[in-house]
Amino acid sequence: MENLSTLAVKSISKSFKGLKAVNDVSFHLKTGEILGLIGPNGSGKTTTINMVTGMLPKDSGHIEIDGQDISDVPAYKVPVYGLVRTYQKIxxxxxxxxxxxxxxxxxxxxxxxxxxxxxxxxxxxxxxxxxxxxxxxxxxxxxxxxxxxxxxxxxxxPKFVMLDEPAAGLNELETDELFALLKELPAKKNIGMLIVEHDMRLIMSLCHRLHVLNYGRTIAEGLPDDVRKDPEVITAYLGSAAS
Ligand SMILES: Nc1ncnc2c1ncn2[C@@H]1O[C@H](COP(=O)(O)OP(=O)(O)O)[C@@H](O)[C@H]1O
Ligand SMILES: [Mg+2]
CATH class of the missing domain: 1.10.8 (Helicase, Ruva Protein; domain 3)
Incomplete structure (x- = not known):
């Protein structure tokens, strides 16, 4: 059996000049698993990835890989601990x-x-x-x-990879092909994958679990089918005019 690793994000927060961009967010990710980090524009998804990967100092909270605290590891060294990312902007x-x-x-x-x-x-x-x-x-x-x-x-x-809107700028066919490829990766390479993506149809079919942010706070988490029916999630998405 392949090694199972866990990334744990514990109560991380970040304010920008009084604006709580990320407010007490916690989640975990295991190798082989795909977690969707979703939420309207400006809800704190990129800021969350920036903090978890050490690119942005946290106001509070902890990041652990298999129980080892990597909260204060500098960004350039985080990949050594098995955690990498891609960027919204190439x-x-x-x-x-x-x-x-x-x-x-x-x-x-x-x-x-x-x-x-x-x-x-x-x-x-x-x-x-x-x-x-x-x-x-x-x-x-x-x-x-x-x-x-x-x-x-x-x-x-890596043991864990965080993809911030990997399909941004791609057309529909390219996006479908990319998602087909991404779906295979975690099991094939024993990687835990966190992905940010706006298209609800794509995210629902790709992810094992979802974590939903709104105004920096977690409003729902769990299985895609349950999250989709969550009234607070529906309101958040209607409010942002996304589907
Ligand atoms: N470097 C920054 N300085 C000031 N405000 C920021 C900065 N980065 C992000 N924000 C603000 O934090 C909030 C969350 O942003 P972000 O994490 O980029 O959201 P998302 O990726 O979900 O669209 C937004 O209100 C955004 O304007
Ligand atoms: Mg973003």
Whole structure:
């Protein structure tokens, strides 16, 4: 049996000049599991990911992986503990090759360059970019840039990956293809995946559990079918004119 790991987020909060962007949010994520972090625009999803991955200091709360407190680990070292992320806005080095971009993820966790190159090439091939390995990232379509970002995250051999709107900017077909790929990943690689996505149909079919934020607070969590029927969730989404 594969190792089971747990990421625990315990009562994290963050204020920006008096605005409680994230207010006492807790959740856990196990390897092999897909958790959807959803909520209207501005509800605190990105701020939550920023705090969990060490990119933004928390006002309070704790982050643990298998009971080990990583609350004060600096962002650049968090991947060493098995936690990586991708960004709502793509962040690739456009002048580097796709291989080099993906290698950064591996080298960042201490994998030697030679092994990193082999791993990066294999991940790019797995994601369908095997023939673009040595091209500069700037030549890629938007969809392929998103895949390179995903490959870079996976190159750190993570236990947990947090994807902030990975389908942003993709058309419907590209989005469906990406989600089909994402659905396979957690079981295939024994990774716990947290994903932020606005499309309710997609998120419902992808995720094992959902965690819903509104104005920085948790308003519901649980199985997709239960969360969908939750009156507070329905009101929050109607209020934001999303479906
Ligand atoms: N760096 C920041 N400075 C000030 N306010 C911020 C900052 N980042 C986010 N916010 C505010 O915090 C709230 C939550 O933002 P965010 O986490 O980006 O929401 P989401 O990702 O759910 O759309 C919003 O009201 C946003 O304007
Ligand atoms: Mg966001």
């Amino acid at each position: 962040r690739l080095f456009k002048n580097l090759s796709n291989l080099e971009n993906v290698m950064i993820g591996a080298v960042g966790v201490g994998i030697k360059r030679r092994e990193a190159a082999v791993l990066a090439a294999s991940l790019l091939t797995e994601l369908g970019l095997g023939d673009r390995i040595n091209e500069p990232a700037q030549g890629l379509t938007f969809r392929d840039q998103r895949l390179v970002e995903l490959a870079r995250a996976l190159a750190a051999k």
